[in-house]
Amino acid sequence: MAIYNFSAGPAVLPHEVLLQAKEELLDWHGNGMSVMEMSHRGKEFMGIAAQAEQDLRDLLAIPANYKVLFLQGGAHLQFAMIPLNLLRGKASADYVNTGEWSKKAIGEAKKFCDVNVVANNADRNFSYVPAFNTWQLDPNAAYLHYTSNETIGGVEFNWVPDTGVVPLVADMSSHILSRPMDVSKYGLIYAGAQKNIGPAGLCIVIVREDLVGHAYPGIPTMLDYKTHADNDSMYNTPPTYGIYMAGLVFQWLKRNGGLAAMEKVNMTKAKLLYDAIDTSSGFYHCPVTVSDRSRMNVPFTLKDNVLDSEFLKQADANGLLQLKGHRSVGGMRASIYNAMPLAGVQALVSFMNDFALKKG
Numbered sequence: 001m002a003i004y005n006f007s008a009g010p011a012v013l014p015h016e017v018l019l020q021a022k023e024e025l026l027d028w029h030g031n032g033m034s035v036m037e038m039s040h041r042g043k044e045f046m047g048i049a050a051q052a053e054q055d056l057r058d059l060l061a062i063p064a065n066y067k068v069l070f071l072q073g074g075a076h077l078q079f080a081m082i083p084l085n086l087l088r089g090k091a092s093a094d095y096v097n098t099g100e101w102s103k104k105a106i107g108e109a110k111k112f113c114d115v116n117v118v119a120n121n122a123d124r125n126f127s128y129v130p131a132f133n134t135w136q137l138d139p140n141a142a143y144l145h146y147t148s149n150e151t152i153g154g155v156e157f158n159w160v161p162d163t164g165v166v167p168l169v170a171d172m173s174s175h176i177l178s179r180p181m182d183v184s185k186y187g188l189i190y191a192g193a194q195k196n197i198g199p200a201g202l203c204i205v206i207v208r209e210d211l212v213g214h215a216y217p218g219i220p221t222m223l224d225y226k227t228h229a230d231n232d233s234m235y236n237t238p239p240t241y242g243i244y245m246a247g248l249v250f251q252w253l254k255r256n257g258g259l260a261a262m263e264k265v266n267m268t269k270a271k272l273l274y275d276a277i278d279t280s281s282g283f284y285h286c287p288v289t290v291s292d293r294s295r296m297n298v299p300f301t302l303k304d305n306v307l308d309s310e311f312l313k314q315a316d317a318n319g320l321l322q323l324k325g326h327r328s329v330g331g332m333r334a335s336i337y338n339a340m341p342l343a344g345v346q347a348l349v350s351f352m353n354d355f356a357l358k359k360g
């Protein structure tokens with residue numbers, strides 16, 4: 001029986017990539033060493049890291065005036081590093097609150113500056129993207145931060161806010177590389193790797209050069225983007241194996257047609273699943289406004305939540321794993337990242353249809 005892992009993160013990786021990692025585990029390219037055993041300053045690993053950066057630059061068409069940083073500390077550390085580096089003497093920053101991850105970013109930023117929440121969707125339980133013409137933007141804000149895909153609520157921006165000269169900052173942890181993105185519209189993009197890139201332990205930051213070098217005085221060396229930018233992310237020992245694995249995923253993406261091709265498959269997968277929910281005569285329900293539904297994280301409830309545990313048990317028995325919703329929202333959540341094959345979504349939909357027929 002095929003096994004499909006719908007976990008929100010750490011999440012499924014491309015099978016081909018895992019096979020390649022297995023092949024290379026003990027002896028990378030005839031070097032007699034595992035990547036895990038290599039010095040990060042040796043020519044082998046320096047080559048792996050440089051290739052990974054170049055492949056990411058190719059995939060996202062990252063302009064030359066942006067730095068790519070391979071960091072640790074997850075997206076959570078970025079919640080602090082962003083104000084510490086981007087305030088540049090200003091007293092406040094704009095934040096959009098669209099759900100759980102926005103709230104976390106806001107909570108951390110409040111330790112360092114005044115946070116102006118320009119828009120939020122709490123009135124309808126974080127189930128939609130607030131229209132841009134309602135945002136109360138501050139033209140003097142140090143930057144504007146938003147969460148372009150809310151992993152828990154399943155709310156995704158399918159448009160990019162235009163903040164003019166105010167640098168735009170996005171937490172793209174759960175949908176980076178799922179579609180082409182125009183990096184030049186952003187001051188800074190960050191993403192924890194464990195959703196749509198690779199194993200946990202690596203966080204990728206893409207930052208415009210002019211925003212580097214203005215960190216709050218006296219902060220720890222490791223929290224200053226300049227430290228990492230000036231040292232090609234090798235100021236200290238980087239998460240070497242995570243960078244290697246991310247690099248294999250980037251090459252897998254390139255072999256499979258890049259982000260435009262990935263977007264097509266992701267649209268097909270998402271449509272299949274949302275259609276199954278919407279045509280279930282109310283047996284399944286997705287609370288998110290149709291135009292703002294995430295292609296990556298699909299939350300849904302059953303019409304009667306006493307069926308939840310049976311749904312999960314039977315799904316498990318059918319090889320459909322990790323469908324339990326986040327503890328804060330309940331119900332189910334299917335994360336269908338790049339590495340989830342179409343066949344996995346087809347298997348889920350067919351199981352859901354059967355289950356609804358039996359229990360409906």
Ligand SMILES: *Cc1c(COP(=O)(O)O)cnc(C)c1O
Pocket residue numbers: 009073074075076077101147149150151171172173174192193195
């Ligand atoms: C998972 C996630 C985070 C937290 O990532 P960590 O690497 O655990 O810090 C932050 N933001 C979003 C959108 C996420 O999906």
